Amino acid sequence: MTLEAGDPAAPVTVLSGVDLDVPGGELLTLVGPSGCGKSTIFALVAGLVRPTRGQVLIGGVPVTGPALERGVVVQQHGLFPWRSARANVEFGLEARGVPGRARDRRARELLELVGLAGAEERYPYELSLADRQLVALARSLAFDPGVLLLDEPFAGLEARDRARLGAELVRVWRRTGKTVLLITHDLDEAVRLGRRVAVMTAAPGRIREIVDAGPPGRPRGPGRRRAAAGTCGACCAVRSRRPGNEGWRPRMADTTRLDERDGDVHWYDLPDDEAEEDWVSDEERRPEPQVRGGLLRVIAAVIR
Numbered sequence: 001m002t003l004e005a006g007d008p009a010a011p012v013t014v015l016s017g018v019d020l021d022v023p024g025g026e027l028l029t030l031v032g033p034s035g036c037g038k039s040t041i042f043a044l045v046a047g048l049v050r051p052t053r054g055q056v057l058i059g060g061v062p063v064t065g066p067a068l069e070r071g072v073v074v075q076q077h078g079l080f081p082w083r084s085a086r087a088n089v090e091f092g093l094e095a096r097g098v099p100g101r102a103r104d105r106r107a108r109e110l111l112e113l114v115g116l117a118g119a120e121e122r123y124p125y126e127l128s129l130a131d132r133q134l135v136a137l138a139r140s141l142a143f144d145p146g147v148l149l150l151d152e153p154f155a156g157l158e159a160r161d162r163a164r165l166g167a168e169l170v171r172v173w174r175r176t177g178k179t180v181l182l183i184t185h186d187l188d189e190a191v192r193l194g195r196r197v198a199v200m201t202a203a204p205g206r207i208r209e210i211v212d213a214g215p216p217g218r219p220r221g222p223g224r225r226r227a228a229a230g231t232c233g234a235c236c237a238v239r240s241r242r243p244g245n246e247g248w249r250p251r252m253a254d255t256t257r258l259d260e261r262d263g264d265v266h267w268y269d270l271p272d273d274e275a276e277e278d279w280v281s282d283e284e285r286r287p288e289p290q291v292r293g294g295l296l297r298v299i300a301a302v303i304r
C-alpha cells in the first residue's frame with residue numbers, strides 16, 4: 001500500500017509500498033520511530049483511511065470502511081464514564097442485538113477473560129488506568145472481532161502495569177486465537193509480546209524488516225519437536241523441571257552458535273530422551289533478557 005496525504009497539489013507520501021502479511025491467529029507487533037506511519041497503518045486496517053494505491057485484505061476481502069469484525073483498542077480507552085465495567089462491555093453486545101441476560105453473562109465472561117472478575121460493577125473512575133484499558137479490551141472482544149487492532153494501548157502506564165497488561169494480552173490472544181496487530185513504540189514490549197516484529201522506517205513509512213522474536217508454537221509430539229523449538233541466538237529459554245536440574249538452560253545444536261550481532265533465529269533438535277514435560281510453555285519460553293537485548297539492538301539498527 002501507498003498512502004499520499006495533504007495538499008493534492010503537493011502530496012506527502014506517508015506510506016510507501018507497505019506490504020505486510022499477517023497469518024490468521026498471529027500476534028504481530030509493529031514498531032518504528034515516531035511519525036513513521038504506525039498509526040496510519042492502524043487507520044488503514046481499521047478502515048478509517050483508504051490507501052492511495054493498494055488495498056487492505058482481511059481473509060481475502062478488501063477493507064472498505066470500519067466494521068465490527070475489527071476490534072480496536074487505543075491509548076484513550078473511550079469508556080463511558082456513566083456505565084460500569086460490565087455495562088461498558090455490554091455496549092458491544094447491545095450493538096450486536098444480544099438479549100439482556102445473555103449480554104450480562106457474556107460481559108462477565110469477558111471481564112473474567114481479561115482478569116477483571118470482581119470488578120464488574122465498578123465505574124471507570126473507580127478503576128486504575130491499566131484496568132480501564134482491560135475493560136476497553138473486553139469491550140472490543142464483545143464484538144467477537146476476527147482481528148484485534150491495538151494502537152499504543154499501554155502508553156502512559158507505569159512499567160509494571162505495562163508488563164501486566166502485556167501478559168494479559170498474550171493470555172487473551174492465546175485463549176481466543178484472535179489475529180492481533182499491536183502497535184507500540186516500545187521495542188522491548190514489541191519483542192516480548194510479538195511472535196514477529198514488523199520494523200518500520202520513516203519518511204516515507206516502510207516496513208524495513210520482519211524480525212522473528214519467538215518460537216512459532218509449542219512442541220506437540222516427537223514429529224514436531226525439530227521445528228517447534230526455535231531459539232533466538234544461543235539462549236533459547238528452555239527450562240528443565242527435572243529435580244536437581246531445574247532452571248533455565250540454553251539449548252543449542254552443535255551446528256548452531258550464538259550470533260548476537262545479527263540476532264539470527266537458530267533452530268535445534270530436541271534430544272529424543274527429553275520428555276515433553278520438561279518443556280516450558282510457549283509463554284515462558286520467551287527470549288531471555290540477553291537475547292532480547294540482541295534482538296533490540298538488531299531492531300534499533302534497522303530503525304536507525
Ligand SMILES: Nc1ncnc2c1ncn2[C@@H]1O[C@H](COP(=O)(O)OP(=O)(O)OP(=O)(O)O)[C@@H](O)[C@H]1O
Binds near residue numbers: 041
Ligand atoms: N492525512 C494526513 N495528511 C498529512 N500528513 C499526514 C496525514 N496522515 C498522516 N500524516 C503524517 O504521516 C506521518 C505518520 O503519522 P503516524 O501518526 O501514522 O505516525 P506514528 O508512527 O504513529 O507516530 P507516533 O509514534 O508519533 O504516534 C506523520 O508525519 C503525519 O504527520
